[in-house]
Amino acid sequence: MIASVVAHAFLLVFMPPxxxxxxxxxxxxxAGRTGPSLFQAYYDVAKLMRKEVALSxxxxxxxxxAPAATLAATLMAGLLVPLAxxxxxxxxxxDFVLFAYLFGLGRFFTxxxxxxxxxxxxxxxAAREVGFAWLTEPAVFFAFLSLSRLSGSLxxxxxxRATERGAWLERTAPLVLLAAxxxxxxxxxxxxxxxxxxNTHLELTMIHEVMVLDHSGPLLGLIEYGxxxxxxxxxxxxxxxxxxxxxIAGWPGxxxxxxxxxxxxxxxxxxxxxxARLQLLHVPTLLIASILSCGFAFLLLSR
Amino acid sequence: MxxxxxxxxxxxxxxxxxxxGSSRIAAVIRAVAIQxxxxxxxxxxxxxxxxxxxxxxxIGSIALKAWLIPVILMRALRQVxxxxxxxxxxxxxxxxxxxxxxxxxxxxxxGRLPLAETRLAPLLIPxxxxxxxxGFILLTTRRKAISQVLGFLVLENGIFxxxxxxxxxxxxxxxxxxxxxxxxxxxxxxIIIHHINREFSSLDTRRLSLLKE
Numbered sequence: 243m244i245a246s247v248v249a250h251a252f253l254l255v256f257m258p259p260x261x262x263x264x265x266x267x268x269x270x271x272x273a274g275r276t277g278p279s280l281f282q283a284y285y286d287v288a289k290l291m292r293k294e295v296a297l298s299x300x301x302x303x304x305x306x307x308a309p310a311a312t313l314a315a316t317l318m319a320g321l322l323v324p325l326a327x328x329x330x331x332x333x334x335x336x337d338f339v340l341f342a343y344l345f346g347l348g349r350f351f352t353x354x355x356x357x358x359x360x361x362x363x364x365x366x367x368a369a370r371e372v373g374f375a376w377l378t379e380p381a382v383f384f385a386f387l388s389l390s391r392l393s394g395s396l397x398x399x400x401x402x403r404a405t406e407r408g409a410w411l412e413r414t415a416p417l418v419l420l421a422a423x424x425x426x427x428x429x430x431x432x433x434x435x436x437x438x439x440x441n442t443h444l445e446l447t448m449i450h451e452v453m454v455l456d457h458s459g460p461l462l463g464l465i466e467y468g469x470x471x472x473x474x475x476x477x478x479x480x481x482x483x484x485x486x487x488x489x490i491a492g493w494p495g496x497x498x499x500x501x502x503x504x505x506x507x508x509x510x511x512x513x514x515x516x517x518a519r520l521q522l523l524h525v526p527t528l529l530i531a532s533i534l535s536c537g538f539a540f541l542l543l544s545r
Numbered sequence: 546m547x548x549x550x551x552x553x554x555x556x557x558x559x560x561x562x563x564x565x566g567s568s569r570i571a572a573v574i575r576a577v578a579i580q581x582x583x584x585x586x587x588x589x590x591x592x593x594x595x596x597x598x599x600x601x602x603x604i605g606s607i608a609l610k611a612w613l614i615p616v617i618l619m620r621a622l623r624q625v626x627x628x629x630x631x632x633x634x635x636x637x638x639x640x641x642x643x644x645x646x647x648x649x650x651x652x653x654x655x656g657r658l659p660l661a662e663t664r665l666a667p668l669l670i671p672x673x674x675x676x677x678x679x680g681f682i683l684l685t686t687r688r689k690a691i692s693q694v695l696g697f698l699v700l701e702n703g704i705f706x707x708x709x710x711x712x713x714x715x716x717x718x719x720x721x722x723x724x725x726x727x728x729x730x731x732x733x734x735x736i737i738i739h740h741i742n743r744e745f746s747s748l749d750t751r752r753l754s755l756l757k758e
Contacts, residue, residue: 415551
């Protein structure tokens with residue numbers, strides 16, 4: 243028990259930047275470049291942590307607190323999901339609501355800090371982020387409803403580990419629909435292509451990046467690390483739905499799970515390399531499709 | 546086997562959503578091609594054992610629906626369409642929601658249909674009804690002739706899935722004949738598209754109902 247909690251914390255804290263490295267390496271391979279090192283995201287965070295903070299005169303204390311609050315909320319969410327066949331460190335009935343709104347809390351702080359700068363660009367970014375986020379929420383809740391229907395459990399831990407009992411083989415169709423829906427939610431929440439481009443620096447088309455323009459030094463480092471952590475937590479969620487990973491018990495399963503996360507990052511990299519970014523106006527269509535996909539899954543299960 | 550079949554059917558439903566929500570004609574053609582591959586795989590999975598007839602039918606339908614017809618349509622698109630957007634008369638979001646509504650109704654209502662047996666994945670009937678409905682929505686709410694052809698293809702795919710319920714009784718020749726009919730139909734339709742384009746220098750079918758000297 244203690245060993246598994248320690249392993250969970252270790253993976254949760256140290257693995258996320260690696261996923262960014264894998265995505266960027268995959269994209270570089272598609273473009274025929276060597277690309278940055280797999281560990282570039284670690285170096286970036288470490289570099290930012292050593293820099294000094296430049297604060298705009300209009301900002302208040304909220305601006306300084308927000309990145310840490312967002313990171314704390316995401317870390318907390320990371321403790322609610324189980325890794326491989328080990329139980330989640332924290333688990334109680336109904337914790338999926340907490341999980342969904344911890345991300346909501348993080349988003350609130352990021353958006354509030356963006357508004358705090360008083361820059362119209364950042365306000366626009368905050369409006370876009372929140373405007374798309376409300377469309378991902380129904381998809382997430384339909385997904386949780388379906389999973390809880392499938393497993394008969396109300397805690398995230400029970401829901402996600404239900405796939406180990408052969409449920410995957412009996413209920414393939416709804417799980418395929420759920421995986422597709424959650425994948426779109428992951429792309430939207432982590433501001434990846436086709437919803438948002440993490441590398442763009444054209445303010446008019448940015449969504450997430452525009453909100454963090456005024457952050458610098460350790461604050462920006464916390465935000466970058468938080469983004470990686472968010473990708474990690476949502477990837478864990480998706481991996482549980484996509485594959486019955488939890489059926490292999492113990493430490494081999496744990497290692498396999500980590501490999502699965504890297505595989506998922508490669509898939510994200512491939513999607514990013516093959517797709518163009520959607521027009522901003524078409525993003526809601528994609529997100530509504532993800533709601534419908536998760537909704538169908540619920541419909542199929544409740545028949 | 547049923548789990549493979551039902552995951553393929555779920556993928557079919559997802560492709561329906563893609564076809565309804567895509568704004569570029571090329572993307573819709575690609576979605577229809579993917580649907581062709583899925584149909585071939587569903588046929589193979591539904592038959593269970595692979596006899597010679599089944600293999601010929603699967604290869605034939607994949608070659609036709611996933612390769613030949615998309616290639617013909619892509620060529621037609623390159624030659625005639627200057628604007629490659631879909632231009633629906635009903636927006637993407639409403640048509641997506643309408644598609645979802647019909648799918649939900651198909652799932653909810655198919656249980657009450659007096660059909661003999663649903664030994665093959667219970668999802669097959671709702672999926673075929675939903676695909677027919679999506680094809681119908683594409684057929685009626687798109688303005689360009691080429692998108693209407695795509696709607697017709699999706700409609701036909703839905704009927705094909707329904708035909709799978711009769712796998713034991715459906716003779717090989719009938720299915721092969723249907724595929725041939727489909728091919729000839731698409732061939733004729735692309736010729737018509739060329740003619741519409743030459744006459745009006747646009748693919749907008751609303752022009753067909755206007756009076757002209």
